[in-house]
């Protein structure tokens with residue numbers, strides 16, 4: 001008996017509908033007519049089956065700050081808006097409620113794994129567990145005190161406890177997150193890396209995001225950010241670097257040799273005027289590139305379909321070459337490469353792969369006629385065309401309806417926070 005059977009779905013690679021059988025979260029059969037019974041069956045006539053997305057860099061709880069401080073560059077946005085609001089409001093409750101809104105959005109737009117980096121990640125875990133979505137829970141580490149900890153030593157102690165609590169979970173895994181070279185000293189970076197190595201978990205950080213970061217790093221350490229990470233010994237196959245917009249040839253070789261992964265966030269990099277990462281060059285060199293949205297306050301959404309489309313077009317436009325990144329490559333980066341970066345065998349519709357899947361409803365004027373499902377997913381589809389989302393064999397959304405979260409609850413949580421945050425902002429203006 002199968003756990004889940006998807007009947008008559010169109011596969012992008014095949015011109016005819018197939019059935020997909022799933023057992024214990026794994027794809028066990030992909031064939032024309034599966035006769036085996038299933039506990040649950042989804043009829044997928046007229047829909048195309050794709051792998052689901054892996055959003056490899058976000059701060060999901062920042063959905064509560066979405067829309068604030070738009071049109072500011074990174075440092076102004078952080079110092080004048082984000083850090084002020086976080087200083088006032090950050091708490092387990094803020095993180096949990098922000099994650100609830102973000103996870104609902106992520107599922108609706110076809111994501112089944114997100115790599116998070118923030119504070120009070122226990123609260124993100126609570127929401128992810130309830131939703132049945134995969135998450136890399138990144139314990140943020142800084143040199144300066146916040147409501148989470150007073151010193152780097154205390155952050156690291158708490159991170160160690162956090163790792164112990166979330167190791168060996170089915171869908172969640174702990175990650176060590178020294179924030180960036182401009183917020184963490186070499187000592188903090190080294191200790192973070194030691195902790196990640198001892199516990200055999202990933203290290204996730206922000207790297208080479210803006211030109212001003214490069215200049216400050218050169219001034220302080222006489223090295224550019226990637227060189228600085230290399231010199232501290234923190235580049236490894238388990239190092240995940242978000243952004244990586246500004247790099248020299250030498251730095252690109254350091255990344256390639258170390259096996260560190262690049263988490264590309266094109267939309268955030270454009271909105272904060274940080275620049276455009278040379279990802280087609282990274283790919284040519286054999287660097288492992290994944291895709292992320294960054295936090296929903298700097299994007300301003302968690303829409304991986306939009307991110308994927310933007311990624312390809314930026315590479316075509318900046319290289320003046322329409323073949324600089326094709327749709328198939330973009331889809332692979334947004335799906336399989338993300339899962340693979342953290343050791344999850346998903347992102348393909350093949351027997352033996354984990355069942356992380358979406359169904360796209362193509363019975364819409366903007367998706368017809370349907371000739372090339374992959375290029376039409378990347379260039380024509382909208383995330384609202386995503387009809388069904390499956391994470392490790394569990395149905396999280398079907399026919400556009402969330403199965404594990406209550407959308408009404410999500411909207412009322414957002415409304416409550418909007419009032420609190422708006423009142424605070426008003427009081428700031430008048431004092």
Ligand SMILES: [Zn+2]
Nearest residue numbers: 206242294295
């Ligand atoms: Zn970020």
